[in-house]
């Protein structure tokens with residue numbers, strides 16, 4: 001038996017990236033696999049993104065495969081029933097009457113920063129404040145996004161610890177010195193972090209600063225200042241109970257300086273490598289409810305306590321997990 005289990009829920013509450021705006025054209029229809037569900041994203045006739053449960057309530061066709069946008073709704077490919085963006089059936093082309101209460105689930109959507117976001121709440125609470133706009137997105141002085149994406153076999157609460165675990169930057173990622181950090185997990189469970197560190201690049205160590213800020217459990221933004229100013233949107237969305245969709249979107253301030261461009265490219269390669277190093281750990285580690293920690297490890301306990309606010313339900317099974325196998329239980 002694999003010594004792997006997570007004594008906490010898979011699905012947090014908040015806004016999560018589900019698409020890039022430029023990949024959902026006019027009339028676009030995309031299947032989504034998020035939060036253990038099959039959903040369908042489409043851009044309605046007014047240009048607004050909408051998200052519905054994917055399976056038509058008539059005879060169950062998945063509307064992400066062959067569904068077509070018609071006005072403010074999505075027409076099922078199987079028998080032509082039309083569902084509007086709020087999930088109401090508005091037309092059955094061959095029938096005199098629409099059955100009473102013909103509805104499917106609809107999901108709150110928000111589009112900003114060239115991204116499409118979905119609101120998820122395990123207990124169905126209304127959507128909270130939308131993700132803030134980032135002025136640099138779409139600006140002439142910045143590059144468009146370079147997009148990276150990974151499917152990671154883990155859970156977000158476990159992966160999130162990485163942001164406050166400053167020691168691993170040296171040992172796993174080969175950062176040249178232990179970074180100086182000012183890491184916090186605020187009362188809302190959002191991790192913020194400021195560090196000055198040297199990044200290892202093929203051109204030698206590059207001094208700079210990294211400032212990161214979370215917005216809910218699924219959205220992060222990192223601003224790197226140094227030879228090349230960079231913004232990285234670091235967004236995670238649960239796919240199912242054992243997988244997370246991780247997207248990095250990089251943009252850099254445009255520069256004519258070739259040396260700066262090359263250092264910027266090297267930094268991007270380094271950040272990609274770091275994520276790939278993290279993934280090997282994420283996919284094979286186990287979660288200790290009571291890890292053995294030393295003072296120098298930093299605010300991991302604080303992250304764990306506060307990040308729970310992003311979840312519905314209790315973490316009561318923690319005690320159970322301790323009895324089951326952690327080394328320091330009792």
Ligand code: FES
Nearest residue numbers: 056058059076079
């Ligand atoms: S299954 Fe969708 S219209 Fe019949």
Ligand SMILES: [Fe+2]
Nearest residue numbers: 162168274278
């Ligand atoms: Fe890492």
